[in-house]
Amino acid sequence: MAVKYRYGEMTWPEVKEAASRPCVAIVPIATLEDHGRHLPIDTDLLLCASVCELAAARAAGRVVLVPPINHGYSPHHMDFPGALTIGPHTLIDYGLDVCKSLAHHGFTRILIVNGHGSNTPFVDIIARLCVVETEALAAAVNYWSAPGVREVAESLRESDTMGGMNHACEFETSLYLALRPDLVDMSLAVRELSHRPTKNYWTDLVGGDGPLAMMEHWSQLSESGVMGDPTKATPEKGRALLDAAASGLVELVDEMLARESPARRDHH
Ligand SMILES: [Zn+2]
Numbered sequence: 001m002a003v004k005y006r007y008g009e010m011t012w013p014e015v016k017e018a019a020s021r022p023c024v025a026i027v028p029i030a031t032l033e034d035h036g037r038h039l040p041i042d043t044d045l046l047l048c049a050s051v052c053e054l055a056a057a058r059a060a061g062r063v064v065l066v067p068p069i070n071h072g073y074s075p076h077h078m079d080f081p082g083a084l085t086i087g088p089h090t091l092i093d094y095g096l097d098v099c100k101s102l103a104h105h106g107f108t109r110i111l112i113v114n115g116h117g118s119n120t121p122f123v124d125i126i127a128r129l130c131v132v133e134t135e136a137l138a139a140a141v142n143y144w145s146a147p148g149v150r151e152v153a154e155s156l157r158e159s160d161t162m163g164g165m166n167h168a169c170e171f172e173t174s175l176y177l178a179l180r181p182d183l184v185d186m187s188l189a190v191r192e193l194s195h196r197p198t199k200n201y202w203t204d205l206v207g208g209d210g211p212l213a214m215m216e217h218w219s220q221l222s223e224s225g226v227m228g229d230p231t232k233a234t235p236e237k238g239r240a241l242l243d244a245a246a247s248g249l250v251e252l253v254d255e256m257l258a259r260e261s262p263a264r265r266d267h268h
Helices: 012-019 043-058 088-104 117-133 149-156 170-179 235-258
Strands: 024-029 063-065 109-114 137-142
Touching: 024 043, 024 088, 024 235, 043 063, 043 109, 043 170, 043 235, 088 109, 088 117, 109 117, 109 235, 117 137, 137 235, 149 235, 170 235
Parallel strands: 024 063, 024 109, 109 137
Antiparallel strands: none
């Protein structure tokens, strides 16, 4: 029988066995929020979970894939119907409790894979708190920042170099088209770059953000909910990005497994 990697499908003796060998517990986390008129509100969740599923299948035997945490931090999206937001402290407590549970069962490597930009500071805090409050080494990564993704995305990019890949954009729409084309209505896809970039404020999923870090209410930044250019999206680009993101995550898994954890030393 093929080795199980989906945490929820395991029995407790199988969880015990997985935690006893070199194994990274992958914890996907995303949110539900508006993604323009052409994409479903589960975009961040479907994309993140799918990248993690592909990566976990490739790394079966050295990972377990925890069911995703569906909800995230999206209060700035509440002017659009659809967003379900949880508070910042709830998110930190929730994510940390999941990671601490995994550490309690013996997992010593935990990788939080985030699919929603505004969760970023919180998953960083969750990973840090897990390190200081448990014996496990935890890390967090946004799936679009996994090694190799940026190079593939830039090689495929037809949208504006700064802002064309942001939200419900060329990047996310391509991935959704590769996964569930039946749920994407490209006739409603619009290019919108209404977020008013200035000298030190700009934002792009792949190109990075300017030094002036801020997040206004989404309805102040976009009329359609789109930030970027989904009209340039194709399923072929989505398949290439999916493959790159999964490969990047496997690289991170192996790097975490190879990293030693020397004993702490109290210098008092
Ligand atoms: Zn998104």
